Amino acid sequence: MPRSLPWFTVRVQFSVIVLFLASLPLSALQRQPLATYHARRVALGDTLHGGVAVLFAAEEPLLDFMPYRQDADFYYLTGWNEPGAALLVVGADSSAKPAQSYREILFLPVRNLRMEKYTGVKMDAATPDAAKLAGVDEVMPMSALPSVLDAMIVANRKVGANVWAEPDSPQAAALLPWTATTLGDAAPLKAHDLTQRTTPLRQVKDPGEIALMKQAANASIDAQRLMFRSVKAGVTERAVAGEMIARMMENGCERPSYAPIVGSGINSTTLHYSENSATMQDGDLVVVDAACEYSMYASDITRTVPVSGHFTARQREVYDVVLGAQRAAAAAFVAGKSTINDPYHQDPNSLDTVAWQYIHDHGKGPHGEPLSDYWIHGLGHMVGIDVHDPATYPAVLKPGMVFTIEPGVYIPEEKLGVRIEDTFVVGQDGKLIDLIANLPHTAQHVEAAMKPAQ
Numbered sequence: 122m123p124r125s126l127p128w129f130t131v132r133v134q135f136s137v138i139v140l141f142l143a144s145l146p147l148s149a150l151q152r153q154p155l156a157t158y159h160a161r162r163v164a165l166g167d168t169l170h171g172g173v174a175v176l177f178a179a180e181e182p183l184l185d186f187m188p189y190r191q192d193a194d195f196y197y198l199t200g201w202n203e204p205g206a207a208l209l210v211v212g213a214d215s216s217a218k219p220a221q222s223y224r225e226i227l228f229l230p231v232r233n234l235r236m237e238k239y240t241g242v243k244m245d246a247a248t249p250d251a252a253k254l255a256g257v258d259e260v261m262p263m264s265a266l267p268s269v270l271d272a273m274i275v276a277n278r279k280v281g282a283n284v285w286a287e288p289d290s291p292q293a294a295a296l297l298p299w300t301a302t303t304l305g306d307a308a309p310l311k312a313h314d315l316t317q318r319t320t321p322l323r324q325v326k327d328p329g330e331i332a333l334m335k336q337a338a339n340a341s342i343d344a345q346r347l348m349f350r351s352v353k354a355g356v357t358e359r360a361v362a363g364e365m366i367a368r369m370m371e372n373g374c375e376r377p378s379y380a381p382i383v384g385s386g387i388n389s390t391t392l393h394y395s396e397n398s399a400t401m402q403d404g405d406l407v408v409v410d411a412a413c414e415y416s417m418y419a420s421d422i423t424r425t426v427p428v429s430g431h432f433t434a435r436q437r438e439v440y441d442v443v444l445g446a447q448r449a450a451a452a453a454f455v456a457g458k459s460t461i462n463d464p465y466h467q468d469p470n471s472l473d474t475v476a477w478q479y480i481h482d483h484g485k486g487p488h489g490e491p492l493s494d495y496w497i498h499g500l501g502h503m504v505g506i507d508v509h510d511p512a513t514y515p516a517v518l519k520p521g522m523v524f525t526i527e528p529g530v531y532i533p534e535e536k537l538g539v540r541i542e543d544t545f546v547v548g549q550d551g552k553l554i555d556l557i558a559n560l561p562h563t564a565q566h567v568e569a570a571m572k573p574a575q
Contacts, residue, residue, distance in 0.1 A: 150375070151336075151416040152200040153329040155256025159225075161322060162198050162210050162257075166223045168318045171214025172283030173273060175266075176315065177292040178206040181240060188375060193506040194287060194319045196417055201255060203243050205230040207266055207292070217277045227257040228266045267296065286312035320511040324503060325521035330418060331546055334504070334523060337420035338544060338556035340372035341412035345422055345560055348383075348409050349570040354428050358383035358397040362411065369413035378419035378508040381411035385428060389538030390531040392498060401428045406436055408529075408538050412508075419508040421525050422557055423542035430571045436537065437564050439530055442484035442492060443539045444562060446476040446528040450500060456551030460515035461524050462499040468515050473500040476528045487535055495532050501525040504544050520549045523556075 165174060179192040181204035191202050199208060207228040214221040232245045244251055251260040261269065274281040286293035297310040326334070344365040351361050362381040369377060380395040386405040388394045394408075401407060405428045412420040425440060427433070432440060450472040453459065463471035477493050477500075484492030503510040504523045518524060527542030543557035561570045 150200075150202055151333065153327075155200070157327065157329060158198060158200045158256055162208075162225050163223065164322055165198065165318060166210050166212045166225070168322075169210070169212030169283065169285060171212050171217060171221055171277070171279060172285055172313075173212070173270070173280055174208075174210040174285040174315055174318070175270070175293055175296065175312070176208045176210075176287060177290050178204055178208075180204050190376070191417065192287075193417075194315070194323075197319065197323055197506055199227065199255070199257070201227070202417075203229075205263070207263060209266065209269065211273065214277065214279075217279070219276075221277055221280075224259070225257055226259040226261055226269065227252075227255050228261050228263045230263045270296070281310055284310055284312045285315040285318060287316065288312075288314050316511060320513065323505055323510060324512055324516070325519065326505060326523055326546075327521070330505065331521075331523070333416050333418040334420060334544070334546070335556060337374065337378070337413055337415035337418050338422075340369055340374050340415060341378075341420040341422050342557060342560045343372055344368040344411065344413065345409070345424055346570065348411070348424070349426060349561070349567070350573070352401060352407055352409075352426050352428055352571065354401055354403040357400050358385055358388070358407075361401075361407075361409070362397045365409075365411050372413070374413035374415050375417075376414050378412050378414040378421065379410075382408065382423075383411070384408045384538065387533060387536045389425070390533045390536070391538075392529075392531070403429045404433070406432075406537060406539065408540050410540065410542065412544075414508075417506050419504055419506070419510075420556065421504050421508050421527075421542060421544050422560065423527060423529075423540045424560065424567065425539045425541060426567055426571060431568055432564050435535070436539075439484060439492070439532075439537060440539050440541075440564050442480055443528050443530055443541050444564075445483060446479040447526050447541050447543070449479040450476040450526050450528070451545070451553055451555070454518070454553050456547055457517065457519055459518050461501045461503075461518060461526075462512075463515035464499040470517075471500075471515055472526065473515075476500050476526070480528065480530065484530070487532060492530055495530045496528060497531060498529065501527055501542075518547055520547050520551060522547045 176195050178195050209226045211224040213223045229245045246260045246262040347368050351364050362383045382395050383397045384394040385401040385407040389406050389408040408425050410423040412422045453475040458470050460468050460471050463473045466474040481491045481493035501524050503512040523546050525542050525544050529540035531538040543555050546554040548554050561567045
């Protein structure tokens with residue numbers, strides 16, 4: 122048995138630990154001002170009409186294949202990057218008796234000192250100035266969440282029918298039946314889909330979010346430029362993906378924003394090919410769909426390059442049609458009117474229709490059919506904390522929205538796939554800003570970027 126420490130040594134060591142905890146950064150990520158997250162929570166509360174939203178942080182992974190990543194909605198509303206927490210947002214209700222005021226509480230799990238030896242020091246509700254450090258009005262231990270929710274429903278029974286949670290949350294699925302049982306309700310509580318409230322908020326990015334996405338875009342561009350110089354006959358797809366990931370990390374990104382796709386030859390015609398196991402051959406094209414995440418915000422880029430460093434006549438023909446379609450869609454954009462992701466071309470304002478029509482009119486398949494027969498996906502999607510950020514499609518594109526334009530043509534019998542993808546921001550003036558403008562687009566510029574440095 123180790124000997125006991127003198128009482129004054131214990132007090133000094135405890136004081137050091139408290140000071141250490143109080144000085145800990147809540148996240149290694151570049152967070153926005155705490156007031157920004159508070160304003161988002163208030164905006165969510167305004168949509169609840171006296172209801173209650175319950176969100177849970179992502180759990181800590183049991184196996185550390187990748188670093189911890191926070192739940193997207195939870196991070197959007199809190200900037201909090203520790204596992205196991207919960208957030209309660211209460212909407213104001215002046216009609217309630219007594220009137221119900223806006224309220225927000227961050228519930229933190231009790232610290233597990235043994236686990237912290239493996240995963241690092243965490244905060245809990247007992248940490249000095251926890252609410253101030255987290256930027257929330259109240260902090261409570263996680264164990265208090267059920268009783269707090271119970272008390273709110275008892276005080277205002279309408280709250281029980283106006284609970285909002287993420288539909289795939291196992292924690293909410295366990296909490297709500299337990300709450301109903303403790304209240305003596307025969308039927309379990311049913312939560313409304315919280316994403317119906319968070320999706321409209323997340324679709325329009327604020328300047329701080331756009332600044333982080335520019336960082337992600339710039340780091341992704343640098344990794345793509347490295348790819349131009351790395352693609353060669355005899356090199357494996359996985360080696361190129363690995364070099365790109367390393368460069369992303371060097372540039373301060375925490376992870377790729379999705380599994381990198383490096384598909385050469387026939388693999389270039391598989392949309393989400395990510396095995397990256399083939400060896401590249403002269404004469405083939407390579408579709409490289411790879412970008413990274415900076416402080417939880419994603420970018421999304423695809424470029425198509427020739428293994429030999431030079432496009433064949435047929436490859437250049439298809440490439441130029443795909444690039445023309447991307448440019449036609451961008452040129453047709455009108456803020457507040459144009460829509461994205463209308464794969465069936467039923468919306469007259471759809472950028473999908475513009476791009477599809479361009480490919481239909483300007484290219485032919487291997488048997489003389491329209492080249493548009495070989496485009497098999499939508500033109501784009503929203504980007505944000507998630508690379509496929511939530512949206513209701515077809516989405517009307519407004520200032521502050523960030524989305525991709527990514528036409529593609531995939532002809533398996535020619536082993537020929539081409540996709541060109543950039544991430545765009547709708548500026549406050551309604552004009553498009555291409556975050557990937559500094560990366561080569563034309564076949565000529567791609568070939569030039571693939572030449573060895575002199």
